[in-house]
Amino acid sequence: MSETDDKHAVPDMPDTTGTITMEVARFRPDRESEPSWDSYDVPLRKEWAVLDGLNHIKDQLDGTLSYRWSCRMGICGSCGMTVNGEPKLTCSTFLTDYAPGPVRVEPLANFPVIRDLVVDIEDFMAKLPTVKPWLVSGDEEPAEDSEYRQTPAEMDDYRRYSMCINCMLCYSACPVYALDPDFIGPAAIALAQRYNLDSRDEGNEDRRDVLASAEGVWACTFVGECSVACPKDVDPAGAIQRYKLTAATQAVKDLLLPRGAR
Amino acid sequence: MTTKRSPEPFAWLLFSSGGMAAAMLIPVLLLLFGIVFPLGWLSAPSHDRLAAVLTHPVTLLVLFGLCVLALFHWAHRFRYTLYDGLQLRKAAPVIAVLCYGGAAVGSVIAAFVLIRAL
Ligand code: SF4
Ligand code: FES
Numbered sequence: 001m002s003e004t005d006d007k008h009a010v011p012d013m014p015d016t017t018g019t020i021t022m023e024v025a026r027f028r029p030d031r032e033s034e035p036s037w038d039s040y041d042v043p044l045r046k047e048w049a050v051l052d053g054l055n056h057i058k059d060q061l062d063g064t065l066s067y068r069w070s071c072r073m074g075i076c077g078s079c080g081m082t083v084n085g086e087p088k089l090t091c092s093t094f095l096t097d098y099a100p101g102p103v104r105v106e107p108l109a110n111f112p113v114i115r116d117l118v119v120d121i122e123d124f125m126a127k128l129p130t131v132k133p134w135l136v137s138g139d140e141e142p143a144e145d146s147e148y149r150q151t152p153a154e155m156d157d158y159r160r161y162s163m164c165i166n167c168m169l170c171y172s173a174c175p176v177y178a179l180d181p182d183f184i185g186p187a188a189i190a191l192a193q194r195y196n197l198d199s200r201d202e203g204n205e206d207r208r209d210v211l212a213s214a215e216g217v218w219a220c221t222f223v224g225e226c227s228v229a230c231p232k233d234v235d236p237a238g239a240i241q242r243y244k245l246t247a248a249t250q251a252v253k254d255l256l257l258p259r260g261a262r
Numbered sequence: 263m264t265t266k267r268s269p270e271p272f273a274w275l276l277f278s279s280g281g282m283a284a285a286m287l288i289p290v291l292l293l294l295f296g297i298v299f300p301l302g303w304l305s306a307p308s309h310d311r312l313a314a315v316l317t318h319p320v321t322l323l324v325l326f327g328l329c330v331l332a333l334f335h336w337a338h339r340f341r342y343t344l345y346d347g348l349q350l351r352k353a354a355p356v357i358a359v360l361c362y363g364g365a366a367v368g369s370v371i372a373a374f375v376l377i378r379a380l
Binding site: 110179212221251 | 268270271272274275342346349351361
């Protein structure tokens, strides 16, 4: 669209280039035992994300559709769904990219479905605190007005992993998690590394039992799909590989060195 | 969450160093003996010279290391291919023994072949 077109565009009636069909997975456990599909035609507007299409359905066509969303700007991490087979944030995935359609929207894979597009995230919520994703400090309480200073280089060590928004697209993409639900999973490990690599943190040893267990990094077979799916470029696969080296080095030290020297 | 010591880190160290050694050495060997020498970009070493290099204990040691690491790299990868790819998790212990055992047998054979070249 050119500049002049923009000026004349009526705000309430944005450019519509026809419609697109959205095929939406429905599951109403009170009424049916198996998921089914409903099709809806929604306006195909260039600035409409998949989430806008769902909101149109809910507001105009079928108020019974259930799904999660909040911020509409890729920050809250609640709108993750499977769009045409891939885990996506629906607020940052545009309908025009799927034209002429249809667009298939399903709940995130690898999680139990509660209703329609809403999944049960309890498993992730239970695993997350086991890696202590917070700054663990030694016994000494800092004085009231003290600061923990950090250089930009120290911050760069963990910055990438701090971008995680807990959207769980990485769990949905992970074939290991699909096969082994006990796997602690990509985001939890990336978040553990976010603190492990923070110069202010002293929790490495506390996190080790969980991270270096069979259900921690060693469950990962480096498929790498988590890093492909991540909308925030966190690179959980890289975080896991990096911790494998840390854990392996530690295991060798445990084997070779007497207790005191580790 | 299990916290018991697992041998996994050691298998993984062999796996990753095997991947690294294979990725660094094998393309060089293929390039030299598959392309550079046959096309005459560099003059190929004479048979005597090559035989001397190949039977040198250091070369044999390097080749032995490469064989062992590459075999354990294969064993680890193949183990997971069987576990996850073919969904054989129940047979996990048997698969692990067969894969790493296979790599160990392969290493012994490699040692045997290399020692005979001495
Ligand atoms: S690592 Fe990426 S994909 Fe996984 S939860 Fe965090 S932001 Fe989402
Ligand atoms: S609605 Fe918040 S990330 Fe999509």
